[in-house]
Amino acid sequence: MVTNQPWPGRPADSDLAEPVPAIELRHATKRYGEAVALDDVSMVIQPGEFFCLLGPSGCGKTTTLNLIGGFIPLTSGDLLIEGHTVNDLPPHKRNVNTVFQSYALFPHMTVAENVAFGLRMEKLSKADIAQRTREYLELVGLSGLAGRLPAQMSGGQQQRVALARALAKRPAVLLLDEPLGALDLKLRKQMQTELARIHRQVGTTFVFVTHDQEEALSMATQIAIMSNGTVLQQGSPREVYDRPANRFVADFVGDTNFLAGTVRRDGGQAVFDVGSAVVDVQGDAEAGPATLMIRPEFLALRQGDATDGPRGLTARVVNVAFLGNHTRITVSTAAGEMVVVRPHGTRDSTADTQRELGEEVCVWWRTENAALIRE
Amino acid sequence: MTVASDGGVPSGPAAGSSSGLVKRFGRALPALPGLAVLLFLFLVPMAIMFVFSFWRTNNDFVVVPEWNLGNYARFFVEGTYLRTFIKTLIMAGLVTVAALAIGLPFAYFLVRYTGKLTQRVILLAVIVPFWTSYLVRVYAWQAILGEHGALNQILQAIGVIKVPLDIFNYDDPGVFVVLTYIYFPFALLALYASLEKFDFTQLNAAQDLGARPDQAFRHILLPQIRAGIITACIFVFIPILGEFLTPTLVGGAQSSLIANLVLNFLRNDQFAEGAALAIIIAAFVTAIMIVFRKSFRVEDVVTSG
Numbered sequence: 001m002v003t004n005q006p007w008p009g010r011p012a013d014s015d016l017a018e019p020v021p022a023i024e025l026r027h028a029t030k031r032y033g034e035a036v037a038l039d040d041v042s043m044v045i046q047p048g049e050f051f052c053l054l055g056p057s058g059c060g061k062t063t064t065l066n067l068i069g070g071f072i073p074l075t076s077g078d079l080l081i082e083g084h085t086v087n088d089l090p091p092h093k094r095n096v097n098t099v100f101q102s103y104a105l106f107p108h109m110t111v112a113e114n115v116a117f118g119l120r121m122e123k124l125s126k127a128d129i130a131q132r133t134r135e136y137l138e139l140v141g142l143s144g145l146a147g148r149l150p151a152q153m154s155g156g157q158q159q160r161v162a163l164a165r166a167l168a169k170r171p172a173v174l175l176l177d178e179p180l181g182a183l184d185l186k187l188r189k190q191m192q193t194e195l196a197r198i199h200r201q202v203g204t205t206f207v208f209v210t211h212d213q214e215e216a217l218s219m220a221t222q223i224a225i226m227s228n229g230t231v232l233q234q235g236s237p238r239e240v241y242d243r244p245a246n247r248f249v250a251d252f253v254g255d256t257n258f259l260a261g262t263v264r265r266d267g268g269q270a271v272f273d274v275g276s277a278v279v280d281v282q283g284d285a286e287a288g289p290a291t292l293m294i295r296p297e298f299l300a301l302r303q304g305d306a307t308d309g310p311r312g313l314t315a316r317v318v319n320v321a322f323l324g325n326h327t328r329i330t331v332s333t334a335a336g337e338m339v340v341v342r343p344h345g346t347r348d349s350t351a352d353t354q355r356e357l358g359e360e361v362c363v364w365w366r367t368e369n370a371a372l373i374r375e
Numbered sequence: 376m377t378v379a380s381d382g383g384v385p386s387g388p389a390a391g392s393s394s395g396l397v398k399r400f401g402r403a404l405p406a407l408p409g410l411a412v413l414l415f416l417f418l419v420p421m422a423i424m425f426v427f428s429f430w431r432t433n434n435d436f437v438v439v440p441e442w443n444l445g446n447y448a449r450f451f452v453e454g455t456y457l458r459t460f461i462k463t464l465i466m467a468g469l470v471t472v473a474a475l476a477i478g479l480p481f482a483y484f485l486v487r488y489t490g491k492l493t494q495r496v497i498l499l500a501v502i503v504p505f506w507t508s509y510l511v512r513v514y515a516w517q518a519i520l521g522e523h524g525a526l527n528q529i530l531q532a533i534g535v536i537k538v539p540l541d542i543f544n545y546d547d548p549g550v551f552v553v554l555t556y557i558y559f560p561f562a563l564l565a566l567y568a569s570l571e572k573f574d575f576t577q578l579n580a581a582q583d584l585g586a587r588p589d590q591a592f593r594h595i596l597l598p599q600i601r602a603g604i605i606t607a608c609i610f611v612f613i614p615i616l617g618e619f620l621t622p623t624l625v626g627g628a629q630s631s632l633i634a635n636l637v638l639n640f641l642r643n644d645q646f647a648e649g650a651a652l653a654i655i656i657a658a659f660v661t662a663i664m665i666v667f668r669k670s671f672r673v674e675d676v677v678t679s680g
């Protein structure tokens with residue numbers, strides 16, 4: 001990416017062998033008076049990443065994007081874009097562009113004029129502007145609608161205009177603040193696929209804000225899970241799903257069963273006491289109070305009196321919900337209710353889907369599929 | 376179901392032609408008072424004025440039907456009228472500029488940085504003076520700007536001046552200040568109404584796309600509030616062309632605006648001359664309105680479409 005703007009500030013003293021991160025936050029803090037919107041956040045976003053900021057409402061996602069975009073100043077800490085500290089650089093000089101949640105299209109300009117606006121500000125030649133406008137409208141599939149006004153377009157189309165307008169600037173990083181939030185479910189799915197394609201096609205770093213965990217898991221290459229102005233965990237979708245750092249992450253990303261209990265050493269083995277029951281946990285666990293976390297799809301049911309396989313918990317079926325491609329069974333154990341998800345169409349699950357209400361069963365799982373969380 | 380024989384009122388069921396007429400009349404009834412006012416209090420007097428303007432006032436101060444263009448010629452021949460008219464335009468222009476210059480930043484600040492409640496309180500404070508009569512407000516300004524007014528007394532008390540200033544007293548600057556005070560609220564309300572509809576994230580978006588703040592203002596905000604600015608201009612500029620009270624009360628003999636000259640004619644029973652001058656002003660206002668109206672339409676298409 002070439003910029004003709006001289007970057008003020010010092011270059012990062014990072015190892016030259018490593019790629020320069022697209023975005024780096026160092027102890028970034030943002031306060032609004034007493035309230036802390038972002039609390040000492042350090043985060044590295046590598047170039048080319050589809051990076052999702054995921055978290056509940058008010059956790060500081062928009063604040064993070066606004067800081068990167070330059071719309072609000074940092075209270076303390078540093079922000080680096082492509083290795084340059086940009087703390088005091090105004091938005092119009094930053095090599096990042098934003099797709100706003102409300103799109104913020106210019107209603108008095110046609111679609112083409114909207115896309116061309118940023119290029120006009122760059123003082124590109126008329127021919128270049130026309131050529132690039134065409135190129136990016138084509139990228140988002142709006143070639144035929146260049147002459148329309150934003151008000152004459154559907155929400156999904158406006159979304160694409162906002163996308164084309166930001167991408168036409170060829171930024172180092174594209175910031176997207178819940179861009180699909182206003183779309184209905186079907187359109188949303190369609191735009192998710194579309195965004196993934198565009199990301200692959202242009203190769204720009206995307207920083208994508210959402211509070212929809214499914215969206216984050218399906219689209220991101222990296223996810224940062226935020227809560228109360230801090231980043232709780234950062235990793236690939238697989239990592240945060242399979243090995244959540246804490247209870248909040250486990251709960252927020254996907255459905256989870258939690259069992260509160262105590263780890264005890266029993267000879268060479270670690271076991272977990274849940275009420276009066278005992279289950280096995282992975283060998284290296286330290287003794288002490290802990291929470292055992294198992295995803296619903298890792299739980300299985302067998303006859304209450306069966307003794308084959310690992311130890312499980314005695315349970316009673318309290319609800320069976322048939323959901324098309326899977327069945328969701330709620331069972332009640334001494335340690336509380338647990339949710340079991342059994343997919344259809346696999347050989348071993350057939351028996352499980354036939355559970356009757358009130359039936360006495362044993363709910364069990366493989367030790368490697370359960371994670372211990374300590375608080 | 377029976378069908379109305381004349382078909383004159385499609386929505387009316389089974390109506391004879393006479394009851395159809397009644398119905399139509401009934402529908403127009405609410406508009407009649409308005410039409411009557413328009414006809415008898417506006418169009419008829421306008422027509423009389425128009426005719427008078429081509430007649431002549433004789434030596435007994437009676438308007439006689441002798442058709443001539445002398446009343447109009449006077450406007451262009453005798454320097455006073457043209458000079459006063461141009462001065463009025465300049466005054467109206469300056470007040471309009473001042474009202475916009477004060478109103479625009481104020482409305483911007485109000486809409487962007489204050490809550491709805493604060494906005495309402497401040498707008499109310501702006502409107503409250505209208506609850507007192509125009510005359511009272513202008514007299515109040517005499518008490519402030521006059522020779523022994525509050526301004527001079529304060530300035531003398533703190534020793535800035537020794538002798539009372541008279542530039543605000545019986546002169547054009549005083550008229551300017553008072554007119555700005557009186558017409559500023561109209562400008563503010565018009566600007567507020569158009570700014571309130573503006574989505575300020577657009578300014579962030581513009582800067583995000585590489586526009587400096589001033590470019591964002593010029594290319595994004597300004598085109599979208601142009602309708603409000605034009606309305607503000609109309610609300611301020613045009614009434615000032617008819618202003619005679621403030622120049623009379625705050626200004627002196629030399630501060631007359633064009634409407635004062637019309638008034639002078641009427642006081643002297645020179646109705647024909649007065650009518651001609653009034654028609655010239657009306658024609659000018661109409662011309663301005665047509666020009667503004669054009670820009671209006673363009674804006675309406677842009678902002679609503």
Ligand SMILES: Nc1ncnc2c1ncn2[C@@H]1O[C@H](COP(=O)(O)OP(=O)(O)OP(=O)(O)O)[C@@H](O)[C@H]1O
Nearest residue numbers: 032035036037056057058059060061062063064211
């Ligand atoms: N201008 C402001 N003044 C005061 N507090 C603010 C301001 N903007 C944001 N906050 C606070 O900072 C915190 C983070 O806000 P932010 O907008 O970043 O949340 P978010 O994660 O984007 O939430 P959402 O999903 O609802 O958009 C919130 O508690 C919010 O109340």
Ligand SMILES: [Mg+2]
Nearest residue numbers: 061062063177
């Ligand atoms: Mg937000």
